[in-house]
Amino acid sequence: xxxxxxxxxIIGGGPAAMVAAATALEHYPQKQITLVxxxxxxxxxxxxxxxFGTTLGSSEKDAMSCGGAVAEKxxxxxxxxxxxxxxxxxxxxRAHDFVFEKxxxxxxxxxxxxxxxRPALALQNVFTIDKDKAAIDRVVAALEGRARVIxxxxxxxxxxxxxxxxxxxxxxxxxxxxxLLAGSxxxxxxxxxxxxxxxxxxxxxxxxxxxxxxxEGTLATGVRLCDGSVIEGDAIxxxxxxxxxxxxxxxxxxxxxxxGGIWVDEYMRTRxxxxxxxxxxxxxxxxxxxxxxxxxxxxxxxxxxxxAAMSLYGLKHLKGFxxxxxxxxxxxxxxxxxxxxVTEAQAKAQGIEYVSGYFEGMNRHPTTIPGASKQSVKLIxxxxxxxxIGGQVIGDREAGEIIxxxxxxxxxxxxAHHLVSLQVATQPLLTAAPTAxxxxxxxxxxxLQR
Amino acid sequence: xxxxxxxxxIIGGGPAAMVAAATALEHYPQKQITLVxxxxxxxxxxxxxxxFGTTLGSSEKDAMSCGGAVAEKxxxxxxxxxxxxxxxxxxxxRAHDFVFEKxxxxxxxxxxxxxxxRPALALQNVFTIDKDKAAIDRVVAALEGRARVIxxxxxxxxxxxxxxxxxxxxxxxxxxxxxLLAGSxxxxxxxxxxxxxxxxxxxxxxxxxxxxxxxEGTLATGVRLCDGSVIEGDAIxxxxxxxxxxxxxxxxxxxxxxxGGIWVDEYMRTRxxxxxxxxxxxxxxxxxxxxxxxxxxxxxxxxxxxxAAMSLYGLKHLKGFxxxxxxxxxxxxxxxxxxxxVTEAQAKAQGIEYVSGYFEGMNRHPTTIPGASKQSVKLIxxxxxxxxIGGQVIGDREAGEIIxxxxxxxxxxxxAHHLVSLQVATQPLLTAAPTAxxxxxxxxxxxLQR
Numbered sequence: 001x002x003x004x005x006x007x008x009x010i011i012g013g014g015p016a017a018m019v020a021a022a023t024a025l026e027h028y029p030q031k032q033i034t035l036v037x038x039x040x041x042x043x044x045x046x047x048x049x050x051x052f053g054t055t056l057g058s059s060e061k062d063a064m065s066c067g068g069a070v071a072e073k074x075x076x077x078x079x080x081x082x083x084x085x086x087x088x089x090x091x092x093x094r095a096h097d098f099v100f101e102k103x104x105x106x107x108x109x110x111x112x113x114x115x116x117x118r119p120a121l122a123l124q125n126v127f128t129i130d131k132d133k134a135a136i137d138r139v140v141a142a143l144e145g146r147a148r149v150i151x152x153x154x155x156x157x158x159x160x161x162x163x164x165x166x167x168x169x170x171x172x173x174x175x176x177x178x179x180l181l182a183g184s185x186x187x188x189x190x191x192x193x194x195x196x197x198x199x200x201x202x203x204x205x206x207x208x209x210x211x212x213x214x215x216e217g218t219l220a221t222g223v224r225l226c227d228g229s230v231i232e233g234d235a236i237x238x239x240x241x242x243x244x245x246x247x248x249x250x251x252x253x254x255x256x257x258x259x260g261g262i263w264v265d266e267y268m269r270t271r272x273x274x275x276x277x278x279x280x281x282x283x284x285x286x287x288x289x290x291x292x293x294x295x296x297x298x299x300x301x302x303x304x305x306x307x308a309a310m311s312l313y314g315l316k317h318l319k320g321f322x323x324x325x326x327x328x329x330x331x332x333x334x335x336x337x338x339x340x341x342v343t344e345a346q347a348k349a350q351g352i353e354y355v356s357g358y359f360e361g362m363n364r365h366p367t368t369i370p371g372a373s374k375q376s377v378k379l380i381x382x383x384x385x386x387x388x389i390g391g392q393v394i395g396d397r398e399a400g401e402i403i404x405x406x407x408x409x410x411x412x413x414x415x416a417h418h419l420v421s422l423q424v425a426t427q428p429l430l431t432a433a434p435t436a437x438x439x440x441x442x443x444x445x446x447x448l449q450r
Numbered sequence: 451x452x453x454x455x456x457x458x459x460i461i462g463g464g465p466a467a468m469v470a471a472a473t474a475l476e477h478y479p480q481k482q483i484t485l486v487x488x489x490x491x492x493x494x495x496x497x498x499x500x501x502f503g504t505t506l507g508s509s510e511k512d513a514m515s516c517g518g519a520v521a522e523k524x525x526x527x528x529x530x531x532x533x534x535x536x537x538x539x540x541x542x543x544r545a546h547d548f549v550f551e552k553x554x555x556x557x558x559x560x561x562x563x564x565x566x567x568r569p570a571l572a573l574q575n576v577f578t579i580d581k582d583k584a585a586i587d588r589v590v591a592a593l594e595g596r597a598r599v600i601x602x603x604x605x606x607x608x609x610x611x612x613x614x615x616x617x618x619x620x621x622x623x624x625x626x627x628x629x630l631l632a633g634s635x636x637x638x639x640x641x642x643x644x645x646x647x648x649x650x651x652x653x654x655x656x657x658x659x660x661x662x663x664x665x666e667g668t669l670a671t672g673v674r675l676c677d678g679s680v681i682e683g684d685a686i687x688x689x690x691x692x693x694x695x696x697x698x699x700x701x702x703x704x705x706x707x708x709x710g711g712i713w714v715d716e717y718m719r720t721r722x723x724x725x726x727x728x729x730x731x732x733x734x735x736x737x738x739x740x741x742x743x744x745x746x747x748x749x750x751x752x753x754x755x756x757x758a759a760m761s762l763y764g765l766k767h768l769k770g771f772x773x774x775x776x777x778x779x780x781x782x783x784x785x786x787x788x789x790x791x792v793t794e795a796q797a798k799a800q801g802i803e804y805v806s807g808y809f810e811g812m813n814r815h816p817t818t819i820p821g822a823s824k825q826s827v828k829l830i831x832x833x834x835x836x837x838x839i840g841g842q843v844i845g846d847r848e849a850g851e852i853i854x855x856x857x858x859x860x861x862x863x864x865x866a867h868h869l870v871s872l873q874v875a876t877q878p879l880l881t882a883a884p885t886a887x888x889x890x891x892x893x894x895x896x897x898l899q900r
Contacts, residue, residue: 019885026898044816047878055879061818299884303871306894310870317897319867329875338875366494368511400880401851405858407873412862417769420760421753423857425779425788428497429505430850434749435469444756447767448476 002096004075006034008312009091009098011081011248012106013037014045014131015064016279016301020104022070023309027316033074034100036093040078045131045298049157051140053164059133059140084252086272102274102312105249105262106305109242109280109296117152117238120213123220125235129157139237146234147171150223152210153239154180156330159193161239163332166202173203173231175210175223184328184339188358189378189392196333205231210238242296244281257283258292266320268308276312278304287323287410288342288389289350295326327407329400338403341390341410344380353383357416357445363396365426365433375399377438379406379416381446386415393438398430405439416450419443452546454525456484458762459541459548461531461698462556463487464495464581465514466729466751470554472520473759477766484525484550486543495581495748499607501590503614509583509590534702536722552724552762555699555712556755559692559730559746567602567688570663573670575685579607589687596684597621600673602660603689604630606780609643611689613782616652623653623681625660625673634778634789638808639828639842646783655681660688692746694731707733708742716770718758726762728754737773737860738792738839739800745776777857779850788853791840791860794830803833807866807895813846815876815883825849827888829856829866831896836865843888848880855889866900869893 008024008031010017021035043051047062056062079093084103091098111128113121120126125146127139143149147170151162154176162174176182179190180197197204205225212224213236222232244261246254254270254277255263261283268276279301286293307321327340347354357379364372373396380390391406393399409419420443426434458474458481460467471485493501497512506512529543534553541548561578563571570576575596577589593599597620601612604626612624624647626632629640647654655675662674663686672682694711696704704720704727707713711733718726727733729751736743757771777790797804807829814822825845831838841856843849859869870893876884 015883015885022885023894026894044878044883046876046884047816047819050819050878055820056816056818062816064816297884299874299876299887302884302887302890303873306871306890317867317870319871321871325873327873327875329877329880331877331879336877336880340875366497366506366512366514368506369497369500370505397880398848398851400875400877401848401855404874404881405851405855407875408855408858408862408864411873412858412864412868414858414862417767418862420767421756421769421771423753423775423777423861424749424854425777425790425850425857426496426749427779427781427850428494428500429781430779430786430847431854433465433494434496434747434752435465435472437749437752440752440756444473444476 004034004077004096005099006075007031007101008033008104009100009102010035010104010106012108012279013039013042014106014108014279014301015298016305017106018064019302019305020106020278020309021074023306024312025070025073027310028313034077034098035074036077036079036081038080039133041133043131043133043136048129048131048136049160049164051136052161053167055164059136081248084248086252086275089274103276104308105277105281106279107245107248107281110245111238112241112243113238114240117210117213120215120220120236123213123215124218126213126220126238127235128238129161143235148233150175150231150233150236151239152223152236153241155183155239155241156181156328158239159332160330161237162202163197163200166200173205173233175205175208175225175231177207179206184326184343185337185392186343186345186378189394192335192394193332193337196335200333241294242280246281249277249281259283259294266322267311267315268304268321269311276308278308285323287325290323293324293326295324297324297328299327300324325407325410327403329403336395336397336399338393338399339391340403340407341388342380343390343392347380347390352389354380354389355383355446355449356380357442359438359441359445361432361436361438361441363398363432365428369428375432375438377402377442379439379442379446381416383450386417386446386450388414388416388419402439416443416446420447454484454527454546455549456525457481457551458483458554459550459552460485460554460556462558462729463489463492464556464558464729464751465748466755467556468514469752469755470556470728470759471524473756474762475520475523477760478763482525484527484548486527486529486531488530489583490528491583493581493583493586498579498581498586499610499614501586502611503617505614509586531698534698536702536725539724553726554758555727555731556729557695557698557731560695561688562691562693563688564690567660567663570665570670570686573663573665574668576663576670576688577685578688579611593685598683600625600681600683600686601689602673602686603691605633605689605691606631606778608689609782610780611687612652613647613650616650623655623683625655625658625675625681627657629656631787634776634793635787635842636793636795636828639844642785642844643782643787646785650783691744692730696731699727699731709733709744716772717761717765718754718771719761726758728758735773737775740773743774743776745774747774747778749777750774775857775860777853779853786845786847786849788843788849789841790853790857791838792830793840793842797830797840802839804830804839805833805896805899806830807892809888809891809895811882811886811888811891813848813882815878819878825882825888827852827892829889829892829896831866833900836867836896836900838864838866838869852889866893866896870897
């Protein structure tokens with residue numbers, strides 16, 4: 001048993017843990033920082049779908065950088081912590097034990113599978129997508145020679161994996177809810193995603209859920225849908241979400257929030273001000289609706305990690321983490337999709353009185369610029385004040401940053417009044433025309449309805 | 451003479467005029483709107499450099515869309531207004547006269563040439579870049595068969611035209627100040643632009659100005675620089691800036707601001723609340739320094755046009771135009787450059803106590819994603835409060851939207867505290883890593899210095 005005394009102990013090896021370590025090092029260079037992670041090599045979580053297609057093609061190419069300069073200045077221990085004593089400020093791992101001043105849980109999330117499907121995980125060819133290199137390598141190996149893959153779940157991971165498997169010439173069926181990415185996009189925006197997936201040759205079984213995995217011996221043979229129909233396949237991937245990985249925290253007696261995450265305040269502190277939790281393992285709230293949120297996002301985790309690490313020894317910056325704005329982007333075929341805040345469907349469900357503005361234009365100007373393509377933006381605002389509470393964008397790759405403009409507007413609680421005369425850099429080769437910049441035009445449509 | 455009685459008269463055919471017409475139509479659909487422009491076909495101003503290279507290749511491809519549905523609902527008159535009587539609310543053109551209720555000047559700008567070089571404009575092969583199709587066509591025709599082109603001026607137009615002429619295999623020398631784009635970028639960021647231009651084969655004569663155009667008969671043969679050296683060329687383009695086109699407004703008795711633009715308040719009204727001025731012809735102030743500004747930008751013009759058109763019959767939205775944030779982007783070779791607010795050099799010159807934060811990373815994650823390239827962001831903030839007052843970015847095409855995130859932060863008067871825990875959408879194929887998003891990292895470097 002190795003005994004380690006440290007000032008700051010971080011449990012986890014994902015983005016939240018790495019950002020917390022780097023930020024703590026910058027703000028408290030005199031403190032000893034120790035990070036304990038289970039695996040030598042951590043994967044970039046959002047890169048995992050691209051291991052299954054031609055984009056990366058192997059888990060080696062999805063290894064997370066160990067942060068070079070940061071890694072040299074902190075202690076990194078590869079081990080698994082099995083118990084934490086919060087009162088005594090100690091933690092025990094298989095080959096080490098630790099005494100700490102401050103502790104940050106960044107234990108991430110694990111796949112969620114509905115109990116009706118859970119028994120199927122014992123079959124040889126039914127998989128979840130763990131954020132773990134060995135597990136991913138097993139799935140990749142198992143998919144070799146299996147031509148027909150069924151993906152259950154139409155969130156980002158399900159859609160991205162289905163799209164990537166198709167790019168690797170698999171026969172792919174994607175099973176899911178009302179429409180693709182229904183938690184993040186309204187149906188009017190998602191229909192472009194569905195069209196692209198169909199054009200790529202992915203079979204969509206929408207408005208469905210998998211009620212049963214069919215099997216012969218130890219092999220799954222297909223999935224029975226809720227309408228009774230059967231889809232046959234050689235492998236099944238259950239991409240039905242994730243849940244906070246909080247066994248260790250619960251065993252240590254920390255309070256859990258609804259949906260099972262570790263309860264934290266706006267500075268990511270548990271009820272004990274020396275114990276923090278960040279990333280997918282902590283309980284989240286929605287920035288707009290204030291409801292508990294199931295959103296899991298590496299960039300949300302990174303923001304939480306920065307807040308926590310700056311607040312370890314007192315509140316340096318009075319800017320806590322005030323809830324997730326659920327800001328996502330992805331690429332389907334050659335089109336980028338971005339979303340932030342609430343959708344119209346969510347606003348309706350919450351009883352929010354809103355107006356929305358939609359604009360479709362081109363991403364270059366004049367539109368004769370080679371490579372110009374369509375770009376569309378939807379903004380959602382409170383009817384009363386015009387405050388921006390949501391946005392969705394579809395376009396070429398730059399849409400991945402356009403959604404971040406909308407996200408900043410949401411986080412800064414700006415209104416359509418601010419956006420209608422927004423000053424933006426416009427350039428023929430880079431953006432829409434100044435006369436038709438999509439965020440400005442969508443904001444104007446909101447003002448005209450108020 | 452045709453007599454036209456109208457509610458709203460707009461003079462101009464550029465982006466400011468078109469946006470004002472479209473916005474007025476949306477907000478005052480019951481009003482008669484008449485737009486008077488000199489030329490049937492207007493060019494997209496920022497597209498003009500691309501006429502000189504392979505990107506567009508002809509002025510026909512740079513025609514501004516006449517706005518379809520808008521054009522059908524407003525009166526468009528092709529004529530030149532020669533006099534305005536503000537007291538009588540009348541205007542006279544060559545073949546029309548007008549009676550109006552509200553008047554918007556959007557008469558744009560014309561090339562500025564220093565008086566020492568002005569006589570050279572009489573030579574057959576010395577040109578300015580007018581925003582006028584016939585004039586541009588004459589330059590394009592004259593450049594045919596002239597191999598060596600000298601471009602004087604290293605602002606955006608000079609740099610873009612030099613880069614485009616080079617793409618069309620001209621021998622190009624670019625003459626200018628301390629460094630490329632010195633009004634918008636600090637030297638540390640501009641050096642990447644200079645390297646790209648040199649790699650493209652453009653000759654740079656920096657730290658210079660053209661003291662004399664040399665000629666034989668009616669043909670220029672070269673330029674003498676301020677250090678006495680001579681650059682020979684077959685054609686010379688003077689891209690030495692623009693000045694407000696205000697002859698008509700001055701003759702009508704409107705007050706002019708410093709630098710010659712029409713004086714306006716934050717709602718773009720002249721001292722007469724029925725007379726507005728927008729776009730390059732109006733006097734501008736800098737959002738940060740509050741000094742008069744020479745910045746001319748189609749997107750600034752569009753923002754002003756929206757404010758003016760919404761305020762024609764009273765103040766509908768209490769959000770005036772509060773000065774230009776000087777937000778530009780361009781592309782040099784395969785790299786995008788964006789800037790907003792003040793540079794470090796400008797901050798120093800103004801006596802602003804500032805701190806800057808710089809971060810260089812990659813625009814994809816993991817960085818093994820095909821096509822990943824470098825991305826760098828500099829943020830400039832007030833030392834006292836951390837308020838963001840400037841930013842510069844270099845990267846792939848998405849940098850054209852990243853600068854708009856920084857611009858929004860400047861316009862919304864956000865601080866580095868807001869940006870350090872910014873929630874951003876990050877995605878392997880679209881953005882930097884959540885652990886290394888460049889705006890967040892640059893903001894963090896600012897906080898660490900305060």
